[in-house]
Amino acid sequence: MAEKTVVVELSSERGFRTECRAGSHTLFIDQPKSTGGTDAGPTPLDYQLLALGGCLTALCRIIASQKRLTLRSVKVKVEGTINTDCLLGKKTDCRVGFSSITATVSLDAEMSAKEKEEFIAEVERRCPISDNLQHQTPVRVVCAG
Numbered sequence: 001m002a003e004k005t006v007v008v009e010l011s012s013e014r015g016f017r018t019e020c021r022a023g024s025h026t027l028f029i030d031q032p033k034s035t036g037g038t039d040a041g042p043t044p045l046d047y048q049l050l051a052l053g054g055c056l057t058a059l060c061r062i063i064a065s066q067k068r069l070t071l072r073s074v075k076v077k078v079e080g081t082i083n084t085d086c087l088l089g090k091k092t093d094c095r096v097g098f099s100s101i102t103a104t105v106s107l108d109a110e111m112s113a114k115e116k117e118e119f120i121a122e123v124e125r126r127c128p129i130s131d132n133l134q135h136q137t138p139v140r141v142v143c144a145g
Helices: 044-066 113-126 128-134
Strands: 009-011 018-022 025-029 071-081 100-109
Touching (some): 044 071, 044 113, 044 128, 100 113
Antiparallel strands (some): 018 025
């Protein structure tokens, strides 16, 4: 079994702008100006959907390479529905997270419609982000002081 630990680090000094480090990359999370942020980067919700789309795209490329398929392009659109009243604390009787997420994948490849459907099913089956969204993963949030 090949296990890998993935670590990211985040820091916020003031406001909603958060500096995020992932390996040698620095990204920013923020909120729109209309909600008090500076719009210096996508929101955490955007990043979750981006992570799913990015993982699906990467797996399309990996699987196409493994199967020696010509994949000219991959386009993914990810949509999530969320009740923002819950995360803002206005309501407590609803789910805080996304109530639904739909990823639509378009492939430009020499495959029939059925082959594309089977290919996308394998991509989804092998996608760790999709797996984490669809199955309960233990999450612990601890205070370091």
